[in-house]
Amino acid sequence: MSTRRSRRGRDAAFAAAVAAGLTAYNNLAGRQRWHERWYPAVNVAATGTLLAAAAASGLTADDLGGRRDRLAAGVRAGGPAALALAAGWLILAAVPAARPVLGDRRIAGLTGRGVAYQAVVRIPAGTVLWEEAAFRGVLQASLRRVLPGPAAIAVTSAVFGLWHVRPTVDALRINQLAPGGRAAAGPVAAAVAATAVAGLLLSGLRERSGSLAAPMLLHLTANSGAVLAAWAVQNGAAGRRTSAGPLKIFNGGGYQSR
Numbered sequence: 349m350s351t352r353r354s355r356r357g358r359d360a361a362f363a364a365a366v367a368a369g370l371t372a373y374n375n376l377a378g379r380q381r382w383h384e385r386w387y388p389a390v391n392v393a394a395t396g397t398l399l400a401a402a403a404a405s406g407l408t409a410d411d412l413g414g415r416r417d418r419l420a421a422g423v424r425a426g427g428p429a430a431l432a433l434a435a436g437w438l439i440l441a442a443v444p445a446a447r448p449v450l451g452d453r454r455i456a457g458l459t460g461r462g463v464a465y466q467a468v469v470r471i472p473a474g475t476v477l478w479e480e481a482a483f484r485g486v487l488q489a490s491l492r493r494v495l496p497g498p499a500a501i502a503v504t505s506a507v508f509g510l511w512h513v514r515p516t517v518d519a520l521r522i523n524q525l526a527p528g529g530r531a532a533a534g535p536v537a538a539a540v541a542a543t544a545v546a547g548l549l550l551s552g553l554r555e556r557s558g559s560l561a562a563p564m565l566l567h568l569t570a571n572s573g574a575v576l577a578a579w580a581v582q583n584g585a586a587g588r589r590t591s592a593g594p595l596k597i598f599n600g601g602g603y604q605s606r
Contacts, residue, residue, distance in 0.1 A: 356494060362405045363490040366398070367507050370482055375514040388474035395481045402486045411489040412481075413560035422559025429553070430569040437569075437577040450578040453522050463579040467572040476568045483508050483547065484554040484563045501551040509544030516540070546570075 373394070377383050383390055402412060409415050413422075440446045458466070483504055491500035516539040520532050550563035 359493040374511045391474040391478040412485040418559035422557040422561025425557035426562030426565035430565040433569045437573040441577045455578045471571045480564045505544045505547030508547035509540040512543045
């Protein structure tokens, strides 16, 4: 009995450490120049480190959503949602009245090569791989050892929302949507809530499919699709240049600050 209680205590401590570490990582380390400069490499290294710690704590590939035989199930679960979202980006870019939603000054000035780097390297490796492994992989699995499934998903999603505080503040500043202080509190709170809800959807896909492939597909389409659609609109491929719009408040992960 004491051994079981001790094990549960260690599992709870590991889950709490992961939750606290993730919240601090993006909101503190993310402010550093070295992190911005080496974003994909640093986050890939962080992914490997966290997965190694998870394995040392007793979590398996099955717990983490990394089983190869569940990959096809993950693609089937995430594919339709990703395709629907991709269609949504195309519609936003094609409909003139909707194009202001895609306005984002972080995209302004990017060359074709620059946007390709964002959409194909920086976001997939530095954002999607890292965040899905960290949240829907390690954090969700570690919480499931000490909490019921719905509670584990709720806590994972709440931490995912808090993860986006600093990127939202940066996006508001770059797009000149709030001067800071109290004026930024409302938009930041809205972004935290919105990303927490998105986290619930991503966690649900992970649970239903048993694979991280499902949330990864949707997450990749959300972030890279936003960059590609915004760049196409702002550079005339889908229409005239737009001013800053509301979308960038909720899509902070992965963009390179300019």
